[in-house]
Amino acid sequence: MSKTEYDVVGIGNAIVDIIARCDDAFxxxxxxxxxxxxxxxxxxxxxxxxxxGPAQEQSGGSVAxxxxxxASFGGTCAFIGRVAEDxxxxxxxxxxxxxxxxxxxxxxxxxxxxxxxxxxxTQDGERTMNTFLGxxxxxxxxxxxxxxxxxxxxxxxxxxxxxxxxxxxAFHDAAKLARAAGRKVALSLSDAFCVDRHxxxxxxxxxxxVDILFANESEITSLYELNSFEEAAGAVRAEAEIAVLTRxxxxxxxxxGNDTHKIAADSVDAVVDVTGAGDLYAAGFLYGLTKGxxxxxxxxxxxxxxxxxxxxxxxxxxxxxQELAKNKGISV
Amino acid sequence: MSKTEYDVVGIGNAIVDIIARCDDAFxxxxxxxxxxxxxxxxxxxxxxxxxxGPAQEQSGGSVAxxxxxxASFGGTCAFIGRVAEDxxxxxxxxxxxxxxxxxxxxxxxxxxxxxxxxxxxTQDGERTMNTFLGxxxxxxxxxxxxxxxxxxxxxxxxxxxxxxxxxxxAFHDAAKLARAAGRKVALSLSDAFCVDRHxxxxxxxxxxxVDILFANESEITSLYELNSFEEAAGAVRAEAEIAVLTRxxxxxxxxxGNDTHKIAADSVDAVVDVTGAGDLYAAGFLYGLTKGxxxxxxxxxxxxxxxxxxxxxxxxxxxxxQELAKNKGISV
Numbered sequence: 001m002s003k004t005e006y007d008v009v010g011i012g013n014a015i016v017d018i019i020a021r022c023d024d025a026f027x028x029x030x031x032x033x034x035x036x037x038x039x040x041x042x043x044x045x046x047x048x049x050x051x052x053g054p055a056q057e058q059s060g061g062s063v064a065x066x067x068x069x070x071a072s073f074g075g076t077c078a079f080i081g082r083v084a085e086d087x088x089x090x091x092x093x094x095x096x097x098x099x100x101x102x103x104x105x106x107x108x109x110x111x112x113x114x115x116x117x118x119x120x121x122t123q124d125g126e127r128t129m130n131t132f133l134g135x136x137x138x139x140x141x142x143x144x145x146x147x148x149x150x151x152x153x154x155x156x157x158x159x160x161x162x163x164x165x166x167x168x169x170a171f172h173d174a175a176k177l178a179r180a181a182g183r184k185v186a187l188s189l190s191d192a193f194c195v196d197r198h199x200x201x202x203x204x205x206x207x208x209x210v211d212i213l214f215a216n217e218s219e220i221t222s223l224y225e226l227n228s229f230e231e232a233a234g235a236v237r238a239e240a241e242i243a244v245l246t247r248x249x250x251x252x253x254x255x256x257g258n259d260t261h262k263i264a265a266d267s268v269d270a271v272v273d274v275t276g277a278g279d280l281y282a283a284g285f286l287y288g289l290t291k292g293x294x295x296x297x298x299x300x301x302x303x304x305x306x307x308x309x310x311x312x313x314x315x316x317x318x319x320x321x322q323e324l325a326k327n328k329g330i331s332v
Numbered sequence: 333m334s335k336t337e338y339d340v341v342g343i344g345n346a347i348v349d350i351i352a353r354c355d356d357a358f359x360x361x362x363x364x365x366x367x368x369x370x371x372x373x374x375x376x377x378x379x380x381x382x383x384x385g386p387a388q389e390q391s392g393g394s395v396a397x398x399x400x401x402x403a404s405f406g407g408t409c410a411f412i413g414r415v416a417e418d419x420x421x422x423x424x425x426x427x428x429x430x431x432x433x434x435x436x437x438x439x440x441x442x443x444x445x446x447x448x449x450x451x452x453x454t455q456d457g458e459r460t461m462n463t464f465l466g467x468x469x470x471x472x473x474x475x476x477x478x479x480x481x482x483x484x485x486x487x488x489x490x491x492x493x494x495x496x497x498x499x500x501x502a503f504h505d506a507a508k509l510a511r512a513a514g515r516k517v518a519l520s521l522s523d524a525f526c527v528d529r530h531x532x533x534x535x536x537x538x539x540x541x542v543d544i545l546f547a548n549e550s551e552i553t554s555l556y557e558l559n560s561f562e563e564a565a566g567a568v569r570a571e572a573e574i575a576v577l578t579r580x581x582x583x584x585x586x587x588x589g590n591d592t593h594k595i596a597a598d599s600v601d602a603v604v605d606v607t608g609a610g611d612l613y614a615a616g617f618l619y620g621l622t623k624g625x626x627x628x629x630x631x632x633x634x635x636x637x638x639x640x641x642x643x644x645x646x647x648x649x650x651x652x653x654q655e656l657a658k659n660k661g662i663s664v
């Protein structure tokens with residue numbers, strides 16, 4: 001076994017977010033379910049974009065956001081995902097590379113543009129996402145670098161990958177390689193509707209394929225088709241090695257065997273944009289875990305990173321997370 | 333004479349800003365003069381970008397920012413400038429169109445990408461700009477729609493246009509058309525180094541070609557090659573019909589004949605990013621002027637818009653300026 005080179009290798013969709021403010025009526029007039037993600041076609045993306053107000057662009061993508069967060073804590077991280085050779089592709093590659101995340105997936109030249117997510121942020125800070133996957137759908141098993149997977153303590157995967165068969169195959173290959181190398185596999189359930197689309201697959205993974213599961217309240221209740229958070233938490237405790245359940249301003253719960261750690265949410269002056277809250281919670285948690293910190297501290301780092309991200313527009317850290325942790329007296 | 337269709341038509345470089353934070357050492361290590369704008373080549377842009385930290389993208393361009401501000405006040409506005417048919421070009425066109433500014437300049441297909449400005453924001457909120465003009469250099473006299481110019485109360489031009497002979501020719505054509513139609517011509521001096529490059533041309537314009545001149549302290553002292561603001565103000569008073577001189581947190585001074593209006597700067601909780609402060613001051617001022625408001629009120633609207641823009645990242649309004657004005661008791 002080679003010496004560990006990375007704390008975490010993440011695999012996910014490589015996306016640039018196009019972020020605009022709107023009111024609740026805009027969402028309902030466009031048939032969007034507030035707070036969730038839907039996949040849209042290129043045509044739908046063009047149509048929606050032309051209806052939206054002025055926007056700003058920032059790199060996104062769930063696992064990619066987590067990787068940026070881990071790097072901001074000082075962790076070593078690599079990302080696998082597919083962009084195109086266009087301006088958004090350059091933006092994505094620049095942003096993730098410049099924060100110190102290794103990113104060497106070959107850009108697609110198949111003609112599809114880099115993925116974009118039209119993010120609508122309402123007055124309450126809630127975000128509703130509309131994703132055109134574009135070039136990120138070109139990710140497949142060939143992009144999974146087995147040495148890279150074997151070199152990382154944790155391979156972190158997003159449930160969104162299941163929306164494409166080639167990406168799903170890449171996901172399974174990566175998980176298999178990580179396990180064969182004696183490494184950990186972590187999964188984010190991504191979105192309640194995504195869980196709806198792939199429930200059987202995700203249940204199988206939770207029961208055997210992954211070591212650490214991240215889910216929010218709507219995702220975990222969707223997974224088990226249960227009405228209450230408590231019932232869903234009971235169900236996942238019995239099946240997952242470590243389950244990390246986030247509940248927005250009610251904080252998070254970490255379940256590990258019979259242990260339960262309740263972590264309070266960090267308070268913020270004003271919730272500006274919740275985009276990336278779950279991704280950054282995962283960043284803090286995984287960073288702590290790879291540094292061998294207690295699960296409770298991992299959760300505190302998650303809360304800290306989530307509170308930073310919701311205090312501004314966009315899903316990438318605006319402040320250095322390692323410094324924020326130090327300022328809060330958490331030794332990282 | 334046809335009925336006025338627009339309050340203001342703006343002509344300028346169509347630019348997407350790529351905004352990143354950095355420390356003062358980064359500026360000096362890269363030979364940049366803090367607080368100013370320099371033109372860079374495509375190669376220099378790529379090199380600088382690869383050295384910069386994670387960024388976000390937002391539409392920019394000096395006069396384009398002003399047009400967006402006028403629209404946010406509720407004014408009617410059109411913009412003339414050249415993008416390419418690429419992703420940044422679509423971003424630029426979307427952002428300016430979605431706020432209600434008419435933008436119909438044909439995109440360039442000459443191969444140059446849409447202009448981008450690498451904006452470095454230091455801890456003090458000061459911005460230092462590095463512009464690759466790209467497709468915006470394709471703007472020329474053919475792009476000046478004479479009916480549009482004749483239909484607008486004010487034609488607003490940026491000094492930056494003088495950096496290219498074709499754009500300079502377009503500038504002169506537009507100014508001539510506006511004057512022939514009995515309209516007003518307004519000019520922003522843009523940047524002290526830009527003034528240095530084109531002093532004779534700018535002096536000639538101030539002495540005869542423009543009705544309203546916008547300049548900050550470093551630009552007006554550069555124009556007259558004088559050391560003190562007071563001397564430069566005295567010089568411009570004798571030559572310009574209306575001179576609007578901005579002085580950052582010291583507010584602004586409006587000179588018109590023998591009249592002097594001193595306007596205080598609006599206070600902000602924290603100066604996050606001064607990019608666009610002058611552009612948005614001009615937006616408030618020109619909006620007020622086209623509504624027939626007293627010069628002092630025009631200046632107050634300028635201060636209000638500038639204070640909004642410096643309280644967040646980016647040079648386009650994040651809040652509705654008409655509502656902000658109403659909340660402040662300025663009837664617009």
